[in-house]
Amino acid sequence: xxxxxxxxxxxxxxxxxxxxxxxxxxxxxxxxxxxxxxxxxxxxxxxxxxxxxxxxxxxxxxxxxxxxxxxxxxxxxxxxxxxxxxxxxxxxx
Numbered sequence: 001x002x003x004x005x006x007x008x009x010x011x012x013x014x015x016x017x018x019x020x021x022x023x024x025x026x027x028x029x030x031x032x033x034x035x036x037x038x039x040x041x042x043x044x045x046x047x048x049x050x051x052x053x054x055x056x057x058x059x060x061x062x063x064x065x066x067x068x069x070x071x072x073x074x075x076x077x078x079x080x081x082x083x084x085x086x087x088x089x090x091x092x093x
Contacts (some may be wrong), residue, residue, distance in 0.1 A: 002058035004065065006077060007049040009041035014073055016065045018058040022049045048077045 006023045007015045007029060015038055019025035026046045027035035038044060052058040065073060 001051050002053060003049050003051050004058055004061050005046060005050075006065075006073070007038065008045045008047045009038065010043055011041060013041070014047075014061055014070060016073070018052070018062045022046070024091075048081070050080055058089050 002018055002020055003022050004016065004018055005019070005026070005030070007026065009015065009071075015035065017025065017030075017035065025034060029038045030042060030044055032039050050059055065076060068076060
């Protein structure tokens with residue numbers, strides 16, 4: 001299962017990526033062995049992750065999210081988190 005994730009740098013910049021194991025990939029980023037874009041910009045914070053499914057679907061979504069402005073990315077992350085909370089609340093009922 002592929003997931004989309006968003007990492008925030010100490011400078012407040014957001015990095016978007018995909019992985020089959022977000023925990024492992026985030027550890028690689030923190031160790032400086034992940035994306036060159038994040039090296040030396042820690043501490044890093046994993047602020048969002050979302051299971052997508054296939055690699056193809058995850059890649060397509062990653063491209064779309066990377067093209068968004070930071071404000072649009074925040075809106076996407078907030079709306080996705082809200083949808084997850086709503087689903088959890090409905091499951092509890």
